[in-house]
Amino acid sequence: xxxxxxxxxxxxxxxxxxxxxxxxxxxxxxxxxxxxxxxxxxxxxxxxxxxxxxxxxxxxxxxxxxxxxxxxxxxxxxxxxxxxxxxxxxxxxxxxxxxxxxxxxxxxxxxxxxxxxxxxxxxxxxxxxxxxxxxxxxxxxxxxxxxxxxxxxxxxxxxxxxxxxxxxxxxxxxxxxxxxxxxxxxxxxxxxxxxxxxxxxxxxxxxxxxxxxxxxxxxxxxxxxxxxxxxxxxxxxxxxxxxxxxxxxxxxxxxxxxxxxxxxxxxxxxxxxxxxxxxxxxxxxxxxxxxxxxxxxxxxxxxxxxxxxx
Numbered sequence: 001x002x003x004x005x006x007x008x009x010x011x012x013x014x015x016x017x018x019x020x021x022x023x024x025x026x027x028x029x030x031x032x033x034x035x036x037x038x039x040x041x042x043x044x045x046x047x048x049x050x051x052x053x054x055x056x057x058x059x060x061x062x063x064x065x066x067x068x069x070x071x072x073x074x075x076x077x078x079x080x081x082x083x084x085x086x087x088x089x090x091x092x093x094x095x096x097x098x099x100x101x102x103x104x105x106x107x108x109x110x111x112x113x114x115x116x117x118x119x120x121x122x123x124x125x126x127x128x129x130x131x132x133x134x135x136x137x138x139x140x141x142x143x144x145x146x147x148x149x150x151x152x153x154x155x156x157x158x159x160x161x162x163x164x165x166x167x168x169x170x171x172x173x174x175x176x177x178x179x180x181x182x183x184x185x186x187x188x189x190x191x192x193x194x195x196x197x198x199x200x201x202x203x204x205x206x207x208x209x210x211x212x213x214x215x216x217x218x219x220x221x222x223x224x225x226x227x228x229x230x231x232x233x234x235x236x237x238x239x240x241x242x243x244x245x246x247x248x249x250x251x252x253x254x255x256x257x258x259x260x261x262x263x264x265x266x267x268x269x270x271x272x273x274x275x276x277x278x279x280x281x282x283x284x285x286x287x288x289x290x291x292x293x294x295x296x297x298x299x300x301x302x303x304x305x306x307x308x309x310x
Contacts, residue, residue: 013127016040029139036128036135042120042144043256049144056151062260070270071236076213078233079258081226083178085157088146093154096138103134110162113138114155114249123252123263151258152177155250156224172247174226184230188212213237214273225251225262232259236266237275 016038019027026044027035035041050059056079065072093113100109116138118124128135147154156174175183217231222240224247231238238261242248255263268275 014038016044020044029136034132034136034139036116036120036139039119039125039127040122042117042142043122045144046121046148046257049148052148054149056148056258058258059260062264065266065270070272071211071213076233076236079151079229081177081181081229081258082150082152083176085152085154086146086150089150089152089154090157092141092143092146093158096141097158099137099141100130100134103131103137110159111246114246114253117253118249121253121256123256124249147257153224153226153229153254155253156226156247159224159247159250172223172244174223177226177230180226180230184227184234188215188231188234214271222251223247225254228262229254229259232262236261236271238262238265 014033014037016027019033019038027033027038027041029035047059049055050057057077058079061072061074061077097109097113100112112128112130115124115126116128116130116135119126119128130138153174156172160173212234213236215235216237216239217228217235219225219227219240222228222242225240228238228240228251238259240248240251242251252263255261265275
């Protein structure tokens with residue numbers, strides 16, 4: 001599958017898949033079309049970086065599952081998140097924000113940066129509105145290595161630290177990673193072990209026990225996705241919703257970095273079970289946070305997202 005592009009966007013959005021097939025490499029500086037013009041250019045880098053021996057190996061696991069067409073008899077590659085943002089990744093991200101602020105004189109630098117990442121990781125169809133000079137500066141400065149080698153919800157931490165300047169209108173504050181780890185481990189431990197050493201489902205009497213990797217995890221106030229990121233160590237079926245589109249985009253970015261099946265869910269054919277239906281459109285929320293008329297309900301399990309490098 002390829003990244004989803006709306007018909008009106010198609011003429012002005014170059015196809016990164018076609019470029020890679022033709023040139024047998026990724027776009028780079030000096031090409032006729034700048035790398036950041038391609039939707040999904042950064043996702044290719046994430047998937048290639050997953051081959052690093054110190055990486056989680058999750059994208060490799062994801063693609064082996066896609067190729068097999070069914071769940072594999074192997075454990076989900078575990079990933080551990082640091083409780084606080086490691087300085088290498090945090091400094092790099094702060095530098096990127098400072099670039100936007102200095103070059104575009106923007107008080108919305110964080111929103112623009114999320115927009116830039118969302119386009120590059122193919123989790124959003126909204127093109128970045130930053131100047132070409134700023135996008136080139138970001139391209140030269142942004143570094144995936146500290147983010148992938150030291151997993152953390154960096155963007156969630158940054159958003160929570162900036163509650164006073166309009167970045168965080170819904171007063172979002174994430175649960176610490178250490179607390180989320182405990183909650184998720186306790187929740188899944190309560191379900192007991194449901195697979196034997198060979199990965200085969202165990203039997204309880206005459207009833208076949210459901211594969212725990214198919215346990216549905218739903219976070220109704222998903223924020224930047226920490227609960228689902230930790231649950232991705234145990235489950236492929238991760239769902240969430242939130243009234244704030246900014247944090248939903250960050251959750252999708254985190255999924256692209258750390259849990260592919262969160263942002264790009266497996267199909268029913270691969271999972272071997274029907275996917276849960278979406279929630280009803282009319283949500284019981286108070287008037288002060290109720291979305292405006294015709295405003296979409298934001299969901300993480302967006303099956304309209306396309307896959308790259310598959």
